[in-house]
Amino acid sequence: MKIVKINKNKWAEGLDSLAGSYSLTGPVKEQGCHNFKKLNKGQLPDFDFLNTKLSSKSSVFPQSEAMIEYNLDETADNHHIMKEVKKDYSKRAVIGMRPCDAKAILLVKMNFDTPDYKDPYWLNAYNATTFVGLACDQPATTCFCTSTECGPYHEEGLDVLLSDAGDHYIAKALTQKGEELLACAKWTEAADSTVMEKKKKEAEGKIVSSVQTDQLKNKVTLDLYSAPFWDDIAFACINCGTCTFACPTCWCFDIQDEVKGNKGVRMKNWDTCMSPLFTLHTTGHNPRGEKTQRVRQRFMHKLKYFVDKYDKGIMCVGCGRCVRQCPVNIDIRGVCDKMNGYEPA
Amino acid sequence: MTGYIEKIKQISERLLKEGRVESVIGFRKGSMPMMNEPCIVNKPDKIKDLVWDSNCGINLTNYLTNRKDKICVVAKGCDSRNIVTHIIENKIKREQLYIIGVPCKGMIDKRKAAALATGEITSVTEEGETIRVKGNGFEKAVPKKELLQDNCAICIHRNPVIYDELVGDLVEEQKGINRYEDIQKVEAMSPTEKWNYFEELLSPCTRCYACRNACPLCYCPTCFVDESKPQWVGKSQDHTDIRTFHFLRAYHCAGRCTDCGACERACPQAIKVRQFTKKLEKDCLEMFGWEAGMTLDQRPPLDTFKNDDPEAFIK
Numbered sequence: 313m314k315i316v317k318i319n320k321n322k323w324a325e326g327l328d329s330l331a332g333s334y335s336l337t338g339p340v341k342e343q344g345c346h347n348f349k350k351l352n353k354g355q356l357p358d359f360d361f362l363n364t365k366l367s368s369k370s371s372v373f374p375q376s377e378a379m380i381e382y383n384l385d386e387t388a389d390n391h392h393i394m395k396e397v398k399k400d401y402s403k404r405a406v407i408g409m410r411p412c413d414a415k416a417i418l419l420v421k422m423n424f425d426t427p428d429y430k431d432p433y434w435l436n437a438y439n440a441t442t443f444v445g446l447a448c449d450q451p452a453t454t455c456f457c458t459s460t461e462c463g464p465y466h467e468e469g470l471d472v473l474l475s476d477a478g479d480h481y482i483a484k485a486l487t488q489k490g491e492e493l494l495a496c497a498k499w500t501e502a503a504d505s506t507v508m509e510k511k512k513k514e515a516e517g518k519i520v521s522s523v524q525t526d527q528l529k530n531k532v533t534l535d536l537y538s539a540p541f542w543d544d545i546a547f548a549c550i551n552c553g554t555c556t557f558a559c560p561t562c563w564c565f566d567i568q569d570e571v572k573g574n575k576g577v578r579m580k581n582w583d584t585c586m587s588p589l590f591t592l593h594t595t596g597h598n599p600r601g602e603k604t605q606r607v608r609q610r611f612m613h614k615l616k617y618f619v620d621k622y623d624k625g626i627m628c629v630g631c632g633r634c635v636r637q638c639p640v641n642i643d644i645r646g647v648c649d650k651m652n653g654y655e656p657a
Numbered sequence: 658m659t660g661y662i663e664k665i666k667q668i669s670e671r672l673l674k675e676g677r678v679e680s681v682i683g684f685r686k687g688s689m690p691m692m693n694e695p696c697i698v699n700k701p702d703k704i705k706d707l708v709w710d711s712n713c714g715i716n717l718t719n720y721l722t723n724r725k726d727k728i729c730v731v732a733k734g735c736d737s738r739n740i741v742t743h744i745i746e747n748k749i750k751r752e753q754l755y756i757i758g759v760p761c762k763g764m765i766d767k768r769k770a771a772a773l774a775t776g777e778i779t780s781v782t783e784e785g786e787t788i789r790v791k792g793n794g795f796e797k798a799v800p801k802k803e804l805l806q807d808n809c810a811i812c813i814h815r816n817p818v819i820y821d822e823l824v825g826d827l828v829e830e831q832k833g834i835n836r837y838e839d840i841q842k843v844e845a846m847s848p849t850e851k852w853n854y855f856e857e858l859l860s861p862c863t864r865c866y867a868c869r870n871a872c873p874l875c876y877c878p879t880c881f882v883d884e885s886k887p888q889w890v891g892k893s894q895d896h897t898d899i900r901t902f903h904f905l906r907a908y909h910c911a912g913r914c915t916d917c918g919a920c921e922r923a924c925p926q927a928i929k930v931r932q933f934t935k936k937l938e939k940d941c942l943e944m945f946g947w948e949a950g951m952t953l954d955q956r957p958p959l960d961t962f963k964n965d966d967p968e969a970f971i972k
């Protein structure tokens with residue numbers, strides 16, 4: 313596929329052209345943190361970050377999304393009829409997501425786009441989006457993407473991969489959608505195709521953190537489930553769910569009706585397996601009522617159940633967000649190695 | 658502060674060997690700079706994992722709630738005041754506890770350290786009152802005073818108020834401190850300014866509830882935000898719901914909050930959630946002369962009634 317050179321003095325101009333056909337989202341620094349926000353006209357994405365606080369999963373899977381609306385006023389003709397909330401699914405682009413976040417979107421897709429079930433909200437947003445990645449030349453010490461079948465220049469899930477080369481970006485179109493975006497921005501100057509390969513090798517060499525995952529598949533599920541280390545791992549956890557909210561691969565959501573006066577909306581909100589409410593039955597029984605059970609669930613899902621069900625590696629792309637943001641320093645890297653190396657007595 | 662650890666280990670070992678307690682709650686070294694992980698030690702051979710330094714800002718009282726065993730806990734000034742509150746509120750019994758008191762000189766705010774660094778911080782070490790922050794091609798030694806958590810910088814109860822054994826001499830308490838400079842600024846704002854200030858303050862909130870969950874005071878079996886019959890608060894990112902959570906959380910902590918800072922430290926979005934609890938702390942001090950967790954002999958002002966209460970509505 314095509315590789316082009318984008319002079320940084322052509323960057324703003326190109327984005328401006330894109331803004332004519334796409335609504336743009338990119339990393340913006342607000343209150344000290346980078347997060348993905350809609351870019352206003354003329355606003356440039358800010359690429360001065362290791363990784364964004366929250367992942368870019370919100371571009372296709374917002375924290376709160378209205379799905380259906382209804383009117384409870386019995387004098388109205390259409391009362392109590394559920395109607396899909398009208399949304400704008402015209403072309404959009406995410407500019408500057410990390411390759412790990414892009415790979416994560418593909419992992420999440422396995423859940424939202426199956427032969428039996430297709431989540432229309434997620435899929436409509438996904439199909440409308442062109443994903444433009446930003447390679448990591450300075451990975452963080454908590455990045456372990458090279459041991460999760462991903463990497464700082466990983467291309468899966470992206471339509472374009474950008475690499476910062478000082479006074480210019482090198483952009484590699486990876487799909488038809490990506491080519492269209494580059495053409496729309498009028499970024500067409502040919503670039504030396506070997507530079508990216510070289511930078512990729514360098515960046516991979518800078519990853520200092522890793523996990524062992526090779527044995528996970530062979531482990532007996534119930535052995536891991538009843539391993540003696542869970543209480544110790546879970547002790548510090550405050551069940552805040554930060555690890556799951558920040559995670560690009562966590563896909564769980566909750567459906568809630570919110571009614572004000574006669575008007576109601578049915579919302580899809582991020583949920584978290586770390587909350588006791590996640591599994592609370594209407595009877596009052598809670599199959600995961602204890603903290604240890606919830607912590608175990610998170611790790612077993614990511615590192616065992618997912619591995620067994622899909623045979624596509626672990627449900628973690630190694631972005632390190634949960635490691636950095638957990639208020640009590642529960643570290644998936646240590647847990648993964650423990651599980652991978654566990655032998656029942 | 659690193660000098661305390663040997664004593665903490667000695668005491669823990671003795672207590673475990675004598676069978677005086679079943680376990681010890683303390684900290685072990687974390688996997689990231691400036692992060693220690695709360696842990697529970699119940700075998701003497703695990704005692705070597707215990708650490709104590711200026712990265713022990715999590716409030717360990719949070720891990721005592723409703724425990725039934727005999728337990729030893731390491732407690733700095735603020736933790737000890739929350740232990741007092743826990744005892745008063747029947748969340749733990751004094752007889753169950755062996756409290757290792759740590760005279761505290763303040764905890765480091767990792768965000769302040771991060772602001773010093775160009776790029777990522779790879780190691781932080783302390784030598785007395787100097788903190789050495791290292792990163793990629795970067796090294797700086799700064800007085801600890803500059804990196805203290807906001808609540809530690811204005812703390813006037815560094816020494817534990819309740820303990821069975823101390824790990825060092827009591828430290829001098831900070832004097833002549835205005836604890837409420839930031840709150841006074843907000844108080845002076847017009848209603849519109851206040852509104853905007855709070856809106857801005859809360860705008861990054863994801864409602865993860867780390868602030869609530871890190872707080873030893875928040876132990877309700879079902880928090881009002883989690884209640885579903887009836888559902889008091891919606892669960893989307895609706896601003897009214899977010900505000901409701903924060904204001905009510907603060908009110909539930911009124912007269913009980915020790916300003917330990919665990920909530921603010923835990924917030925992954927770095928929201929200054931103490932702005933709310935501190936206002937109520939200030940009100941309790943001004944109206945009732947009350948500071949939470951200082952004594953086992955008096956109930957907090959918001960759960961007592963006096964016949965000579967000056968307010969007419971209560972009679």
Ligand code: SF4
Nearest residue numbers: 549550552553555638
């Ligand atoms: S971020 Fe840490 S404390 Fe919070 S739920 Fe996850 S593991 Fe537990």
Ligand code: SF4
Nearest residue numbers: 559628629631632634
């Ligand atoms: S589990 Fe943690 S490191 Fe892995 S993708 Fe999720 S947030 Fe990133």
Ligand code: SF4
Nearest residue numbers: 862863865866868924
């Ligand atoms: S910890 Fe921070 S983000 Fe989470 S609910 Fe509290 S204020 Fe909001």
Ligand code: SF4
Nearest residue numbers: 872914916917918920
């Ligand atoms: S509200 Fe915050 S400062 Fe107050 S006791 Fe709870 S965690 Fe500590």
